[in-house]
Amino acid sequence: MTTIAIPPGMPQYGDVPSYDVAAVRADFPILDRTVNGHPLVYLDSANTSHKPRQVLDVLREHYEWRNANVSRSVHTLGTEATEAYEGARAKVAAFINAPSPDEVVFTKNSTEAINIVAYAFSNASLRPDADPRFRLGPGDEVVISEMEHHSNIVPWQLLCERTGATLRWFPVTDHGRLDESGLTDLVNERTKIVSLVHMSNILGTVNATSRITQRVREVGALLLLDCSQSVPHMPMDVVDYDADFIVFTGHKMCAPSGIGVLWGRTELLAAMPPVLGGGSMIETVAMSGSTFAPPPTRFEAGTPPIAEAVALGAAVDYLSGVGMRAIQWHEKQLTAYALDALATVPELRIFGPNVPVGRGGTISFALGDIHPHDVGQVLDSLGVQVRVGHHCARPVCTRFGVPATTRASFYLYTTTEEIDALVAGLEQVRKVFA
Amino acid sequence: MQVDQLYQEIILDHYKHPHGRGLRDADDPAASVAEAHHVNPTCGDEVTVRVATDGVVLHDVSYDGYGCSISQASASVLHELLAGRPAAEAFAVHAAFVELMSGRGEVTPDEEVLGDGVAFAGVARYPARVKCALLPWMAFKDAAARAGVDTSPTEVQG
Numbered sequence: 001m002t003t004i005a006i007p008p009g010m011p012q013y014g015d016v017p018s019y020d021v022a023a024v025r026a027d028f029p030i031l032d033r034t035v036n037g038h039p040l041v042y043l044d045s046a047n048t049s050h051k052p053r054q055v056l057d058v059l060r061e062h063y064e065w066r067n068a069n070v071s072r073s074v075h076t077l078g079t080e081a082t083e084a085y086e087g088a089r090a091k092v093a094a095f096i097n098a099p100s101p102d103e104v105v106f107t108k109n110s111t112e113a114i115n116i117v118a119y120a121f122s123n124a125s126l127r128p129d130a131d132p133r134f135r136l137g138p139g140d141e142v143v144i145s146e147m148e149h150h151s152n153i154v155p156w157q158l159l160c161e162r163t164g165a166t167l168r169w170f171p172v173t174d175h176g177r178l179d180e181s182g183l184t185d186l187v188n189e190r191t192k193i194v195s196l197v198h199m200s201n202i203l204g205t206v207n208a209t210s211r212i213t214q215r216v217r218e219v220g221a222l223l224l225l226d227c228s229q230s231v232p233h234m235p236m237d238v239v240d241y242d243a244d245f246i247v248f249t250g251h252k253m254c255a256p257s258g259i260g261v262l263w264g265r266t267e268l269l270a271a272m273p274p275v276l277g278g279g280s281m282i283e284t285v286a287m288s289g290s291t292f293a294p295p296p297t298r299f300e301a302g303t304p305p306i307a308e309a310v311a312l313g314a315a316v317d318y319l320s321g322v323g324m325r326a327i328q329w330h331e332k333q334l335t336a337y338a339l340d341a342l343a344t345v346p347e348l349r350i351f352g353p354n355v356p357v358g359r360g361g362t363i364s365f366a367l368g369d370i371h372p373h374d375v376g377q378v379l380d381s382l383g384v385q386v387r388v389g390h391h392c393a394r395p396v397c398t399r400f401g402v403p404a405t406t407r408a409s410f411y412l413y414t415t416t417e418e419i420d421a422l423v424a425g426l427e428q429v430r431k432v433f434a
Numbered sequence: 435m436q437v438d439q440l441y442q443e444i445i446l447d448h449y450k451h452p453h454g455r456g457l458r459d460a461d462d463p464a465a466s467v468a469e470a471h472h473v474n475p476t477c478g479d480e481v482t483v484r485v486a487t488d489g490v491v492l493h494d495v496s497y498d499g500y501g502c503s504i505s506q507a508s509a510s511v512l513h514e515l516l517a518g519r520p521a522a523e524a525f526a527v528h529a530a531f532v533e534l535m536s537g538r539g540e541v542t543p544d545e546e547v548l549g550d551g552v553a554f555a556g557v558a559r560y561p562a563r564v565k566c567a568l569l570p571w572m573a574f575k576d577a578a579a580r581a582g583v584d585t586s587p588t589e590v591q592g
Contacts (some may be wrong), residue, residue, distance in 0.1 A: 373477050373502035373566065374441075381437030389477050403500060404477030432441055434502070 006089050023321060025255035025413045027052035028116045038383025041421045045050060046201055046229060046362045046409030049385050051315075055254055058314035060308040070306055071280055071297070085306050086316045088313030089296070091398035095316045096246065098263055105262040105269070105296040106309050110228040113262035116299055117224060118155040120272035121193070137194055143187055143194040143221075143407040146399055149201050152226045156195060165192070176203040176352035181270040183215055183360035191221040198246075199229035200392040202407065203352030204335075204362035205232065213242050222268070228252060233331055233360055233411070235324040243401040244268055250308065250339035252410070255315035259308035262299065262413055269295035276301040300301035319412075327412045332363035338363055338419045345426050351400050361410035364391070367426060370433045371408040378429040379406075384422055399434045440485070442501065442584035443581055444553035449503040454513035458496040465493055468580035472573035479505045483573040484579045491520050492578070493496035497570060504554075504563050511550045516574070521583045523557055527551075533573055535564050 006012050024150040025031050028050045033040050064083065068077035070085045084100070093101040096304065108115040124134035136142070142156050156411050160167045168186055172177040178196075187194055194216050199206045200350065216223045224245040227236060231246070232253035238246055245268070250259040264272075272283055274292050278301035292298050319327065336356040342348055349369035353359040367375050376388035387407045390397045397403060408422055460467045469484035479501030486494040495517040497509045516524040529555070530547045539559035543552040557567045 371479075371502035373479075373504070373563070377440060377560070377563065378437055381440075386479065394478070403480075432437070433446070 001084070004427075008401050016329050017323050019305040019322050019326050019412075020330065021330065021413065021415060023271065024052075024145045025415075027054060028089045028413055029053060031413060034370050035383040036381050040384075041418045041420060041425075043408040043410065043414070043422060044385050045351070045411035045414070046252070047256065049232065049254050049411050050413065051254055051311075052318050052384075054318050055311050055314045057258075059256060059311040059417070062310050067093075067301055067307075079304060080128060082315075084310045085304070088196070088309045088311075088316075091264075091313040091316045092261055095236070095320065095389065096231065096263060097239055097380050100266060102265055102294075102296055103266055103269065105264065105299045106304050106307070107247075107260040107262050107299075108225060108258060109251070109260035110247045110249040111155075111260075113249075113260050114152055114224070114226065115155045116262055116275045117193075117245055117272075118159045118265075120273040122159055122162050123137045123273040123275065126275065130273060133192070133220075133268075134272060136160075136163040137166040139169055139190060140165040140192050141190045143168050143173065143191055144281075146172045146395050147176075147198055147200045147203055147205065147208075147393065148195075148395070149199050149226065149228070151228075152195055152197060153395070156304055162284070163296055166190075166350065167331065170196075172203075173398065175426075176205050177358070178205065178207050180211060181212065185222065187212065187215045187219055189219050189361065190218055190316075191216075193224060193225040193367060195226065197226045197229070199227075199233070199360050199362070200352070200396070201229050201394070202364050202391040202396045204359040204364070204409075205352055206234075206358050206360055208358065209241060211285065216274070216419075217242075223326075229360065229362065232319075234328040238263055250312040250315065253312075253315055254318055255312040256308045256343070258305045259312045261312075266295070274298050274301075280304075292300045296424070299318065300311070311358075322412060331414075332356055332372070334414055334416065334419065335359065336365070338408065341419055341423045342426075345423060351396070351402075351405055361414070363409070364405040364407045366405060367429060368433075370429060372404040375426070375429050376405045378432050379422070382421070382425045382428060384418075384425045388423070439556035440563070442553040442556060444550050444586045445503060445507040445537035445557075446553065448507035448510040448550065450511040454496060454517060455498065455510065456496060457482060457484050457498050458486075458494055460493060462486075462493065464488070466581045467590055468577050468582075470573045470580060472569055472576070474501070474505070477502065477566070478568060479569055481505060481509055481570045481573050483509070485560055485574065485577040485583070487578070487581050487583055488586055489521070491578070492518065492524050493575060494518075495524075499570070499572075502563075502566055502568070504557055504566040505569045507556065508567045511554075512570045512574055513549060514547050521578070523533055524578075524585060528575065529531070530573060532568065534558060535567050 066080040068081040072080040090101040124130035130176040225243045227246045227248045231248040245264045251257040282302040349366045351364045372388035465486045471482045481499030483497045
């Protein structure tokens with residue numbers, strides 16, 4: 001057998017960024033536990049990720065050492081808490097290459113972040129003096145896709161109901177890719193915003209956005225990317241992607257639940273009317289009326305999730321320490337391994353791309369006509385944790401003619417041995433329901 | 435927790451070979467017929483239960499649906515236990531099944547009352563699956579009420 005060497009000067013196989021997976025796993029205390037007498041095999045990171053000790057330590061330290069409310073105290077604790085909170089904002093901004101920390105709005109999660117944009121449209125539509133880019137009415141159009149999570153469908157449905165605008169969507173191909181064939185018709189002069197998932201939480205598809213971005217710019221619309229499934233798993237550069245807004249959530253990227261991010265261009269956030277009113281988001285308040293703080297504070301009414309934001313900063317440090325490029329490669333290798341391994345399981349049908357290109361480490365499938373709840377239950381008895389159901393993406397299930405799917409999803413701590421455990425578990429499922 | 439406590443042979447048998455499946459018209463054109471369609475929004479399971487009755491006896495309890503082994507086997511057991519029974523007895527069985535499923539595995543089922551329904555005792559230990567087992571039973575209760583049956587249970591004579 002001959003091997004063909006890659007010529008010197010070209011990227012070599014050994015150049016692929018990598019890390020010690022066993023060392024990473026040692027940072028996650030929960031990975032040591034057992035489930036139903038078996039070692040935990042956690043294949044549900046697309047649902048929520050686990051948290052490394054480094055993040056949990058920061059959360060604890062915050063409450064034990066610098067707990068205070070932010071942005072309103074002159075005392076030392078308040079100052080330290082505010083510095084930690086704003087420091088986290090700066091870390092998140094650097095993580096996605098945002099030009100300024102002020103472009104990072106802390107939210108509860110991705111859902112809230114999308115709703116802030118949708119309600120800013122709604123509120124602007126009621127005000128004749130509002131920025132016309134945010135004013136919607138009959139004849140205007142909002143574009144999403146058939147592969148969205150419900151969080152990127154329902155807020156826009158509600159917005160269109162309130163304003164009389166029309167909701168349109170990109171279809172999905174049989175291979176689980178975005179069908180862009182109707183792009184020029186779908187995104188047109190009537191389009192005000194395109195809100196698109198970057199990586200599908202059910203199909204695993206990673207959408208190539210450049211053609212769509214180009215078209216969005218041609219027609220003068222805005223572009224929101226739902227990066228809930230992509231920011232945790234691959235490098236993100238909001239300048240390079242040329243988006244107007246992106247949203248993501250902390251709990252899927254090693255941070256606690258209750259903290260998410262809306263990133264928006266400075267001038268767009270500045271043009272958006274407030275959504276939630278209350279403390280912190282104001283400039284001045286009189287009984288006759290109020291004026292509002294500039295972004296990001298304008299969109300952070302009330303006491304924010306302070307410790308959670310600080311912990312998100314720690315999660316960003318942790319992920320950056322491992323290396324997003326390396327995490328992306330690790331998951332790409334796992335995905336290739338898993339697609340091959342699942343192909344050996346009789347009667348298994350994958351929904352979404354069946355090659356490890358233009359997709360991430362989230363794989364949905366059907367096992368014969370065995371209901372996903374039954375698949376998930378038998379796997380659970382073997383310690384294997386997968387998600388079953390419609391994954392809050394019911395239109396995708398409808399598109400592929402199933403009420404639900406079984407989904408395995410990977411992260412930086414996932415191993416090929418865990419994928420082997422999944423495949424062995426699926427054999428057990430087939431035996432029970434033979 | 436062993437998974438075979440959940441997937442008892444009886445449950446798998448009902449799932450693979452369901453009894454009385456399919457929505458049927460009433461034999462007696464004078465019968466009151468009503469149905470209810472219930473869904474489990476977390477998993478997309480669906481069942482429609484149809485009741486044909488003269489108000490005293492449930493002449494037929496027919497059903498159709500799609501879902502996991504637990505929900506579909508439960509519909510099969512529902513049919514087997516309740517079709518042809520006096521309504522009052524049927525609702526006593528209904529109450530016993532609901533009590534079993536709500537008991538977190540602490541309730542000892544009475545086979546005289548529940549028949550193959552006792553196999554669902556293990557399901558009660560899995561909170562995520564209790565709703566699957568109850569889906570057809572809740573649809574049945576709605577359908578019976580719509581058909582004009584008094585749904586208060588009485589004692590079953592064993």
